[in-house]
Amino acid sequence: MEKINLVDALSELDEDLVVKGVKSQLAENVPAIEILGQLQKGMEKVGKFYEEGEYYLSELIMSADIFSSVADLLKANMAQGAELETHGTIVLGTVKDDIHDIGKNIVATILGCNGYKVVDVGVDVPIEKFVEAVKEHKPQVVGMCCLLTTAFDAMKDTVAAVKAENSAVKILIGGGPCDNNVAKYCSADYYCKTAYDAVTLMEGQCKA
Amino acid sequence: MSKTELYNVHLERIKKAIALEKTDRVPVIPVGNSFCANHLGVSLADFAMNNELAADTMLKSFSSLGDIDGMQQPVFSPYLLSYQWLSKVRIPGIDLPKDVPWQVAEAEMMTVDDYDVIINKGYNTFFKDFLKNRLDNLEEKVNPVFAYTPQAIENCKKEGLVTLSPIVCCIPYEVFCGGRTMVKFMRDLFRLSDKVQAAMDIAMDDIVESTRQVLRAMKPTGAWVGGWRGASEFLSPKVWNRFEWPYFKRMVEVVLEENVIPVLHIDSNWERDLEKFLELPKGKCIFSSDHATNIYKVKEVLGDHMCIMGDVPAALTSLGTPDEVYNYSTKLINEIGPKGFILSSGCDIPFNAKPENVKAMIAAVTDK
Numbered sequence: 213m214e215k216i217n218l219v220d221a222l223s224e225l226d227e228d229l230v231v232k233g234v235k236s237q238l239a240e241n242v243p244a245i246e247i248l249g250q251l252q253k254g255m256e257k258v259g260k261f262y263e264e265g266e267y268y269l270s271e272l273i274m275s276a277d278i279f280s281s282v283a284d285l286l287k288a289n290m291a292q293g294a295e296l297e298t299h300g301t302i303v304l305g306t307v308k309d310d311i312h313d314i315g316k317n318i319v320a321t322i323l324g325c326n327g328y329k330v331v332d333v334g335v336d337v338p339i340e341k342f343v344e345a346v347k348e349h350k351p352q353v354v355g356m357c358c359l360l361t362t363a364f365d366a367m368k369d370t371v372a373a374v375k376a377e378n379s380a381v382k383i384l385i386g387g388g389p390c391d392n393n394v395a396k397y398c399s400a401d402y403y404c405k406t407a408y409d410a411v412t413l414m415e416g417q418c419k420a
Numbered sequence: 421m422s423k424t425e426l427y428n429v430h431l432e433r434i435k436k437a438i439a440l441e442k443t444d445r446v447p448v449i450p451v452g453n454s455f456c457a458n459h460l461g462v463s464l465a466d467f468a469m470n471n472e473l474a475a476d477t478m479l480k481s482f483s484s485l486g487d488i489d490g491m492q493q494p495v496f497s498p499y500l501l502s503y504q505w506l507s508k509v510r511i512p513g514i515d516l517p518k519d520v521p522w523q524v525a526e527a528e529m530m531t532v533d534d535y536d537v538i539i540n541k542g543y544n545t546f547f548k549d550f551l552k553n554r555l556d557n558l559e560e561k562v563n564p565v566f567a568y569t570p571q572a573i574e575n576c577k578k579e580g581l582v583t584l585s586p587i588v589c590c591i592p593y594e595v596f597c598g599g600r601t602m603v604k605f606m607r608d609l610f611r612l613s614d615k616v617q618a619a620m621d622i623a624m625d626d627i628v629e630s631t632r633q634v635l636r637a638m639k640p641t642g643a644w645v646g647g648w649r650g651a652s653e654f655l656s657p658k659v660w661n662r663f664e665w666p667y668f669k670r671m672v673e674v675v676l677e678e679n680v681i682p683v684l685h686i687d688s689n690w691e692r693d694l695e696k697f698l699e700l701p702k703g704k705c706i707f708s709s710d711h712a713t714n715i716y717k718v719k720e721v722l723g724d725h726m727c728i729m730g731d732v733p734a735a736l737t738s739l740g741t742p743d744e745v746y747n748y749s750t751k752l753i754n755e756i757g758p759k760g761f762i763l764s765s766g767c768d769i770p771f772n773a774k775p776e777n778v779k780a781m782i783a784a785v786t787d788k
């Protein structure tokens with residue numbers, strides 16, 4: 213039987229083929245971690261298509277969905293304690309009073325697929341919860357998602373509290389109505405227009 | 421000038437802008453709801469539950485901020501959001517503190533099986549049942565809003581103000597996406613594409629028919645044809661061309677056939693597909709974008725074809741200064757207008773916009 217190319221199958225959003233491919237590799241005793249690596253490459257390819265304007269949010273959501281459903285299948289087969297090596301850590305959440313989570317989830321998926329550890333603290337996140345997560349996980353970067361103008365002040369306060377806890381951590385913000393002025397208003401370090409900006413910025417922050 | 425004469429001046433100016441003809445000045449037609457309550461110190465809980473109070477507050481707020489030509493919408497109730505998107509809405513004073521803006525609570529209210537119900541029993545049957553059983557008798561809450569709308573329009577008219585778009589038309593994409601939730605619906609578009617399309621086709625016929633009836637009964641100046649979650653930025657061309665555009669275009673045509681002005685309420689980024697809008701008749705519609713679509717791009721592609729309305733950004737009216745708002749608005753007037761342009765906010769003026777910023781926006785058209 214010809215081996216199914218998981219990178220292509222996933223990047224072409226062929227769910228049935230992905231599931232079939234994963235199952236047959238598991239049956240051939242390919243380590244789960246290696247299969248996961250192939251799937252991550254597939255997600256990177258999806259990311260490229262997105263950047264090139266061939267794929268859109270609809271395809272990102274669909275690919276993330278296929279990815280997570282087969283990742284569940286793999287986790288069951290993963291050796292205890294085996295974890296992929298990561299390049300760095302980000303604490304990511306949608307700020308207080310705001311419950312928009314689609315953008316945040318995409319940022320989490322993309323960063324995860326690119327080898328970063330993402331500590332997702334959820335939506336409508338109280339300031340203390342961001343601070344606690346920074347204390348506990350010692351990330352290089354904190355990402356805040358905000359889609360409501362009425363939550364700008366909450367974001368500003370969150371940035372201040374996180375900086376007070378750890379002045380070295382870099383803070384990225386993003387989401388619909390944000391721009392560079394909003395980043396300035398909140399004293400955040402960078403504004404990201406898309407999830408991919410986060411990958412580029414994380415690369416810069418985590419090399420040092 | 422009497423208020424009736426004033427009304428006619430405003431209406432004439434708007435119509436000329438739509439026909440891409442020269443006007444004495446650019447019209448300005450704000451839109452917003454919670455902002456008005458905040459501006460006049462009306463509690464959001466009262467504003468949300470009392471239709472008359474909401475309408476009066478909007479009229480008083482906007483007309484006190486300068487010489488506007490009209491308002492886009494004369495009434496508001498958070499239950500209308502519930503009705504449009506098949507979602508529950510959390511209401512200040514009931515589910516939220518008194519002065520926190522209402523919120524659509526996105527949840528999977530519509531199931532995959534509902535596509536079959538629509539296909540087998542028709543959309544109207546599904547919709548009525550949904551309002552009654554899954555949205556707690558929503559009709560009882562929205563009917564008074566609809567019933568009060570003609571009076572609210574009349575009240576604006578008495579002040580010489582045109583009500584541009586008291587009715588909102590939604591295509592199946594928006595309704596289903598609301599009921600299923602955005603993420604689940606996007607998966608349906610891949611996994612159940614044929615079924616979704618079949619349900620959309622059936623729903624569209626029913627929605628078109630009820631839209632025609634409402635337009636005939638009310639004879640409004642214009643109506644919103646809304647595009648929110650069906651924006652180009654969210655969908656690949658293949659998906660957009662199949663599930664969004666044909667329905668959107670048909671809805672615009674239906675509104676035109678009823679002699680009502682289609683106000684294309686375009687949220688998020690539609691830049692990729694602007695050329696499609698050239699398929700709509702020239703000088704008849706308003707393209708109203710929310711600042712996510714680059715308005716200069718809209719001008720470049722559609723400037724000779726369609727009146728443009730917009731797009732003072734929500735972040736600017738909430739965080740900016742009056743000078744910044746004034747300068748932004750003046751730039752739009754000179755560079756997007758002065759012909760074929762109506763000044764407004766990009767989508768709603770947000771709850772926490774500063775009144776002096778809204779005033780500065782309006783002043784940009786009226787200052788000599």
Ligand code: B12
Pocket residue numbers: 269309310311312313314315316318319354355356357358359360361362384385386387388389404405406407408409410501521522523524525526602648649687688689710712734767768769770771
């Ligand atoms: C879907 C949606 C909803 C859904 C949310 C579902 C969900 N699970 O998230 C529901 C229906 C629940 C909703 C509710 C509301 N919404 Co809403 N919603 C939207 C909509 C249409 C799309 C948002 C979205 O998901 N976009 C897709 C994602 C992928 O884009 P994104 O979030 O911007 O993220 C991308 C980038 O920005 C970036 N990014 C985002 N965050 C971050 C963070 C970091 C660190 C980085 C690096 C990058 C990054 O990466 C992502 C991928 O590229 C927008 C319209 C718009 N133009 O944004 C309105 C919008 C955001 N909503 C709006 C409003 C007003 C509301 C409500 C208040 C409405 C109401 N009255 O009920 C409530 C608020 C509830 C609350 N307390 O949060 C307004 C906000 C305007 C303003 N004045 O603030 C908008 C802009 C619509 C409009 N034009 O009026 N909404």
